[in-house]
Amino acid sequence: xxxxxxxxxxxxxxxxxxxxxxxxxxxxxxxxxxxxxxxxxxxxxxxxxxxxxxxxxxxxxxxxxxxxxxxxxxxxxxxxxxxxxxxxxxxxxxxxxxxxxxxxxxxxxx
Amino acid sequence: xxxxxxxxxxxxxxxxxxxxxxxxxxxxxxxxxxxxxxxxxxxxxxxxxxxxxxxxxxxxxxxxxxxxxxxxxxxxxxxxxxxxxxxxxxxxxxxxxxxxxxxxxxxxxxxxxx
Numbered sequence: 151x152x153x154x155x156x157x158x159x160x161x162x163x164x165x166x167x168x169x170x171x172x173x174x175x176x177x178x179x180x181x182x183x184x185x186x187x188x189x190x191x192x193x194x195x196x197x198x199x200x201x202x203x204x205x206x207x208x209x210x211x212x213x214x215x216x217x218x219x220x221x222x223x224x225x226x227x228x229x230x231x232x233x234x235x236x237x238x239x240x241x242x243x244x245x246x247x248x249x250x251x252x253x254x255x256x257x258x259x260x
Numbered sequence: 261x262x263x264x265x266x267x268x269x270x271x272x273x274x275x276x277x278x279x280x281x282x283x284x285x286x287x288x289x290x291x292x293x294x295x296x297x298x299x300x301x302x303x304x305x306x307x308x309x310x311x312x313x314x315x316x317x318x319x320x321x322x323x324x325x326x327x328x329x330x331x332x333x334x335x336x337x338x339x340x341x342x343x344x345x346x347x348x349x350x351x352x353x354x355x356x357x358x359x360x361x362x363x364x365x366x367x368x369x370x371x372x373x374x
Binding site (some may be wrong): 152158180182186192193194195196201219241246247248249250251253 | 287291295300301302303305308309316319339351360361365366367368
């Protein structure tokens, strides 16, 4: 089992749709969780950290389920500009080395 | 302010040649990562530098790969005797300090070994 698994997609949704991605992780010692966004042929950029209590930033909501070892990202009212690959990042406690998932591709169409 | 810069942006080299990739982190950031990303793959950790501590080289795939960070700032990743499987985008990221701070990535160097 891979350390961090994501559905590669692509998720093809119309503008205005709500879409959700999950990411599962295998290391129960994981303590830090992030979602990064990567546009085509560009570098990854931090979208949001994922806190135990869940957190929201505008149209984006991230949640953590430690019991089932997954994190999720919900995007409401999708925009064309949301089209990108979303990378799940997990880091064990006491380690400086994160593990990146392969990413989930989102395509938002008019 | 200035972000992370990497050079060259693209490098085409013949199999067996050595290449050197450069990363200029954000000023004041004490920690630096190197990753590589192959087509359709996630980011693969290569090496981590934190301040003056010994680097974590646990991700380097072979002894053909090495990296150094001079003066706690600029870093170079060297690949000796390149192989075709080394073809990938090599990304550098700097963070303010070790821990859960945001990683700021450079634009990457796209390496093609022919």
